[in-house]
Amino acid sequence: MSLKSGKMKIAIIIVVVALIAGMCGVFAYNSNQKKKAEVAAKKEAAREKKLEAKASMQVTNLTIAPGREYTMKLDGTEAKVKWSTDDDKIASINSKGVLTSKAEGSTKVTAQYFKKKFIANVTVKQPVRPTDVGVDDGIKEVFLTFDDGPSVNTAKILDILKQNGVVGTFFVTAQNPKSKDLMKRILKEGSAIGAHSYTHEYSIYQSEQTYFDDLNKLEDYIKSVTGKTTKIVRFPGGSSNTISRHYATGIMKTIAADLERKGYKYYDWNISSGDAAGKLQPVDALVRNATGTKHEKAIILMHDTQVKTTTVEALPQIIKWYKDNGYKFSTLENTAVQSHQNINN
Numbered sequence: 001m002s003l004k005s006g007k008m009k010i011a012i013i014i015v016v017v018a019l020i021a022g023m024c025g026v027f028a029y030n031s032n033q034k035k036k037a038e039v040a041a042k043k044e045a046a047r048e049k050k051l052e053a054k055a056s057m058q059v060t061n062l063t064i065a066p067g068r069e070y071t072m073k074l075d076g077t078e079a080k081v082k083w084s085t086d087d088d089k090i091a092s093i094n095s096k097g098v099l100t101s102k103a104e105g106s107t108k109v110t111a112q113y114f115k116k117k118f119i120a121n122v123t124v125k126q127p128v129r130p131t132d133v134g135v136d137d138g139i140k141e142v143f144l145t146f147d148d149g150p151s152v153n154t155a156k157i158l159d160i161l162k163q164n165g166v167v168g169t170f171f172v173t174a175q176n177p178k179s180k181d182l183m184k185r186i187l188k189e190g191s192a193i194g195a196h197s198y199t200h201e202y203s204i205y206q207s208e209q210t211y212f213d214d215l216n217k218l219e220d221y222i223k224s225v226t227g228k229t230t231k232i233v234r235f236p237g238g239s240s241n242t243i244s245r246h247y248a249t250g251i252m253k254t255i256a257a258d259l260e261r262k263g264y265k266y267y268d269w270n271i272s273s274g275d276a277a278g279k280l281q282p283v284d285a286l287v288r289n290a291t292g293t294k295h296e297k298a299i300i301l302m303h304d305t306q307v308k309t310t311t312v313e314a315l316p317q318i319i320k321w322y323k324d325n326g327y328k329f330s331t332l333e334n335t336a337v338q339s340h341q342n343i344n345n
């Protein structure tokens, strides 16, 4: 054996040993990494399980009229929820959980949260009576509404709402030039502004032109005062009024359809406080009229003009009844609830 080949052998042995050592090292490193990954995955799975256990579908059975939007919610979630429906032709849902009801039928909404799926049954159907609110989700909800203001009473009403931590919807006119700050305050305190009428003259019902001239003028006024537009409307006299017959036959049907086509929503009520009466009503009568309902969704008609002093006095008792009976207070903005009475002209 020559010296040269001996050196070579040693070199080869060194290389082989180094390779084996290296491989062992890599192997040890890999198995270590694998263990770490396993531990992390186990930890993550446990965390997800914990989060899944905290989540629950807020509404598991929903009946809704076609053409409405309803926000589905998975309570107690802190991470992203993946929403889907079984049948997009009946109702579709976007990534934020906003469901759009389309055609009559039933479908299921699925909320996927990590690996767990939460299901809600959705039935889309037209309400049997036009006066129905078109949403049945098992949640008691009251909508306090005030027409014809703002006035000095609006400030008192806002104080009461604030004291009680609740909100309402104000369908305003432009008849009180001193009301601008009150309009701003309504929005600032979380309540909503809707359009009633610029003039509140029934002659607005002469034609589509006269109605929309008045509405557009009011909209411009609201925008100029508050910087915000509104797409919610209440007709003077409500959609069922018959006074409009004196001005034009069939006008309510026409403008109600026009409004919907133009992207507005109009609202009537399913509970009247009775304060529209010419004679000032006693507080106990207003409270009696406005409470004691069996409606799951209560849309109460009240007025916040200067003369309606007893409405202000009755309001705390009305709010108390709804609080005691488990109602949530909402505004008519961004709700699928839509109270329509029978149109009579």
Ligand SMILES: [Zn+2]
Pocket (backbone or CB within 6 Å): 147, 148, 196, 200, 235, 236, 237
């Ligand atoms: Zn009115």
